[in-house]
Amino acid sequence: MPAADRPIAPDLPPPPAASFASDNAAGVAPEVMDALVAANAGPALAYGEDRWTAAAVADLREAFGAPVEVVPCWGGTGANVVGLASVLQPWEAVICTDSAHIVTDEAGAPARFTGATLVPVPHDDGKLRPAAVAPYMHWRGEVHHPQPRVLSISQVTELGTVYTDDEVAELADLAHAHDMVLHLDGARIANALAASGSDLRRSIRDVGVDLMTFGLTKDGAMYGDAVVYVQPALAAHAHLVRKQAGQLPSKARFVAAQISALLAEDRWLVHARHANAMAARLATAVSAIEGVTVRRPPEANAVFARIPAAAVTPLQEWSFFWPWDPATSLVRWMTGFATTEADVDRFAAGVAAVIAAVRA
Structure with a gap:
């Protein structure tokens, strides 16, 4: 099978519906x-x-x-x-x-x-x-x-x-x-x-x-x-x-x-509390993955993590996000008001699958 046609990693789930590239990516409340x-x-x-x-x-x-x-x-x-x-x-x-x-x-x-x-x-x-x-x-x-x-x-x-x-x-x-x-x-x-x-x-x-x-x-x-x-x-x-x-x-x-x-009714704060909670959930999930180092527990709705350099591009191809510091493989994952728990869990599963594949 040509390399371009090979799956990025075995057991890689479909990408989440939400984007973790930016909280600008969500639609309208x-x-x-x-x-x-x-x-x-x-x-x-x-x-x-x-x-x-x-x-x-x-x-x-x-x-x-x-x-x-x-x-x-x-x-x-x-x-x-x-x-x-x-x-x-x-x-x-x-x-x-x-x-x-x-x-x-x-x-x-x-x-x-x-x-x-x-x-x-x-x-x-x-x-x-x-x-x-x-x-x-x-x-x-x-x-x-x-x-x-x-x-x-x-x-x-x-x-x-x-x-x-x-x-x-x-x-x-x-x-x-x-x-x-x-x-x-x-x-x-x-x-x-x-x-x-x-x-x-x-x-x-x-x-x-x-x-x-x-x-x-x-x-x-x-x-x-x-x-x-x-x-x-x-x-x-x-x-x-x-x-x-x-x-x-x-x-x-x-x-x-x-x-x-x-x-x-403080809907703007309701949205923000949800986004922050989803970032905390994501940080907890990816912290358990060997090869991932979360820079700090998120204070708001951004998760900064270091991942193996070889995993960055395959992960971006699967579910795009922005690198923060390519020299140190520091990436940024953002959550928003429309991020769901299922989105977080699927994204974390994809991170685990890709990192396991590049580390194998």
Whole structure:
């Protein structure tokens, strides 16, 4: 039998219905689809002048317990661009980790649209630490250096870790002491809050976050994220920035309807708790497989594991996922709101079969 026609491994089950490549791979949560259908009945004024947008803003203000300013956008990169560009001048700088999404996965969009400098510093398990920021504080007031203006963090981090409230508050205090602002990329904020058992008031508002990207897509939305300005004064020019950046949806009601649908009855947190639980189940299952080393018990919905290098490609061919560090055979497996226990168990069985075959 030609090599290409041989089975990857004996007893390899069919691939799971779910994808473990990303929590972006899942479809749309049923309540979100229902909300989109309902919002589609009849006309509505464009560009956010509609009752759905007003309701979504009210819902988020209730969730934060504060008069936050809300600026819906098409997606996460766009929301990061709008949030950062609204608080930066071209001679200023963003300090973030070298693993930050705004550095590694947005094709330079923040730098292009803000004109500002991104200063990546070494991370500590995905987290930005005050000690890594401190050396750049002497740049302030020095004409030869870009002026530090924003500290930017991701919650959940790109390494799957979750900041504690105290860690965020320490960074906020550092930023505010130097007339800077703290920006939070909350693409997976629901997973972080589900992991900590906290809420937006305690873990965002009260700890000093100034503005954030409020993630929807990874938690069951079809599309769309929002910039939330916890300090509304920072949004003075946000609506103009959004328009220039091509992030103003003409039929904004369809983004807004999704926000309200996910916030209702805390469905966004229900989804996130499920995704986190599926990651914990997967980590437990694959930890029992000889040849697999789980980097750490998952804090949210990402499992990072080292597997034999020879197993990476066959596993990807069976059920695709992204390698994280090919040099060390570190891979990332993501779970989402639609991941089932059966998906997890079948994926773990496939991992075991392929690794056994390459180790034989």
